[in-house]
Amino acid sequence: MADRKRIVVGVAGGIAAYKACTLVRQLSEAGHSVRVVPTESALKFVGAATFEALSGNPVHTGVFEDVSEVPHVRFGQQADLVVVAPATADLMARAVAGRGDDLLTATLLTARCPVLFAPAMHTEMWLHPATVENVATLRRRGVVVLDPASGRLTGADSGPGRLPEAEEITTFAQLLLERGDALPHDLAGVKVVVTAGGTREAIDPVRFIGNRSSGKQGYAVARVMAQRGAEVTLIAGNTAGLADPAGVDVVHISSAAQLRDSVFKYVPDAQVLVMAAAVADFRPTEVATSKIKKKHGPGEAEAAPVIELTRTDDILAGAVRARTDGQLPNLRAIVGFAAETGDANGDVLFHARAKLQRKGCDLLVVNAVGDGRAFEVDVNDGWLLAADGTESALEHGSKTLMGSRIADAIGAFLRGNDE
Numbered sequence: 014m015a016d017r018k019r020i021v022v023g024v025a026g027g028i029a030a031y032k033a034c035t036l037v038r039q040l041s042e043a044g045h046s047v048r049v050v051p052t053e054s055a056l057k058f059v060g061a062a063t064f065e066a067l068s069g070n071p072v073h074t075g076v077f078e079d080v081s082e083v084p085h086v087r088f089g090q091q092a093d094l095v096v097v098a099p100a101t102a103d104l105m106a107r108a109v110a111g112r113g114d115d116l117l118t119a120t121l122l123t124a125r126c127p128v129l130f131a132p133a134m135h136t137e138m139w140l141h142p143a144t145v146e147n148v149a150t151l152r153r154r155g156v157v158v159l160d161p162a163s164g165r166l167t168g169a170d171s172g173p174g175r176l177p178e179a180e181e182i183t184t185f186a187q188l189l190l191e192r193g194d195a196l197p198h199d200l201a202g203v204k205v206v207v208t209a210g211g212t213r214e215a216i217d218p219v220r221f222i223g224n225r226s227s228g229k230q231g232y233a234v235a236r237v238m239a240q241r242g243a244e245v246t247l248i249a250g251n252t253a254g255l256a257d258p259a260g261v262d263v264v265h266i267s268s269a270a271q272l273r274d275s276v277f278k279y280v281p282d283a284q285v286l287v288m289a290a291a292v293a294d295f296r297p298t299e300v301a302t303s304k305i306k307k308k309h310g311p312g313e314a315e316a317a318p319v320i321e322l323t324r325t326d327d328i329l330a331g332a333v334r335a336r337t338d339g340q341l342p343n344l345r346a347i348v349g350f351a352a353e354t355g356d357a358n359g360d361v362l363f364h365a366r367a368k369l370q371r372k373g374c375d376l377l378v379v380n381a382v383g384d385g386r387a388f389e390v391d392v393n394d395g396w397l398l399a400a401d402g403t404e405s406a407l408e409h410g411s412k413t414l415m416g417s418r419i420a421d422a423i424g425a426f427l428r429g430n431d432e
């Protein structure tokens with residue numbers, strides 16, 4: 014497999030070590046070569062045999078095993094990615110101090126590839142000033158430290174400290190491999206509203222007019238911005254059954270009118286609005302209160318019902334207008350999305366430039382659609398157009414990669430306006 018990468022999965026000693034098994038399996042199934050390096054105490058929770066079976070590689074914990082192969086230097090040097098899950102308070106403290114007293118910390122000292130930590134611990138430990146400072150130090154050094162999830166911990170207590178789900182960690186692992194560089198923690202304190210998915214406009218109680226948006230691109234933007242430190246509210250329409258991203262407040266809506274009401278409820282506090290949702294441009298003027306029935310049996314002539322449509326409000330244009338009128342003083346970046354096919358009048362970029370002008374947003378993410386591109390698939394590419402005339406290509410890759418590039422652009426836009 015061309016993109017088979019070498020991944021070291023470090024496992025520290027916490028009850029969440031059992032979840033590392035799913036992570037190792039997912040990364041192996043994705044075709045990567047996975048080497049599990051548990052700490053001594055991790056092996057009190059999960060046996061080495063389990064990690065060996067799941068990774069297909071031998072498992073060592075100390076620096077004095079297989080010394081002739083110098084694994085304490087080799088694993089780190091050769092890795093394309095190191096993931097530590099769970100990362101305990103103790104492991105992070107040792108990493109910050111630059112200790113190398115077991116194979117995992119020695120590997121962290123020699124690794125020059127992206128490093129991802131997925132912390133898990135009790136809430137008190139996560140909130141302790143020592144841990145807070147250690148996390149800040151690791152992030153400053155370029156380590157990607159995911160925020161732990163909130164919820165039930167071991168025992169009866171609950172709060173932030175749960176290991177993020179394996180899918181979430183795998184998504185970020187794949188993202189770092191694709192990016193080849195770290196994900197900056199550059200959006201701390203920035204409030205962001207992201208819309209995603211498609212709207213549904215009711216015809217009657219059982220039917221609607223919808224669209225093929227899966228929500229994947231908007232969810233990816235929300236997920237990545239949250240892990241860069243932003244406070245994200247995701248207003249989610251109908252999606253392909255996507256799970257709520259970790260660390261994001263999710264508001265579920267269905268119609269264009271509900272989406273509009275939600276956006277204008279949350280956007281006054283926000284600095285960034287990302288309109289990735291596929292909003293219906295038209296809705297049925299009247300919604301039948303009971304199911305529309307056929308009047309005749311099969312084979313009998315019957316005029317098809319005619320559904321009259323009414324334009325919905327353009328939410329993006331409405332936000333631009335409200336900001337121009339001074340009603341949204343906090344809102345510094347408005348990002349629109351455009352799905353274009355190109356036609357006899359012009360190509361994709363021709364239509365996108367016109368849309369940027371027409372909508373008046375600060376940034377426009379452009380996708381070429383048609384021929385099975387963009388909708389319902391996991392990969393994407395496109396362009397990013399800015400109101401100042403700058404245009405850049407968004408490289409082909411996963412929607413998470415594209416989400417991270419969009420987040421890069423938003424971060425740069427906010428910093429550019431600070432100067």
Ligand code: CTP
Binds near residue numbers: 291
């Ligand atoms: N949008 C919106 N409110 C609507 C429709 C669209 O806020 N009622 C936003 C979308 O979220 C997206 C952008 O506008 O960010 C898409 O622009 P739009 O002109 O609606 O795209 P199309 O529907 O493709 O328009 P056209 O048919 O003019 O190409």
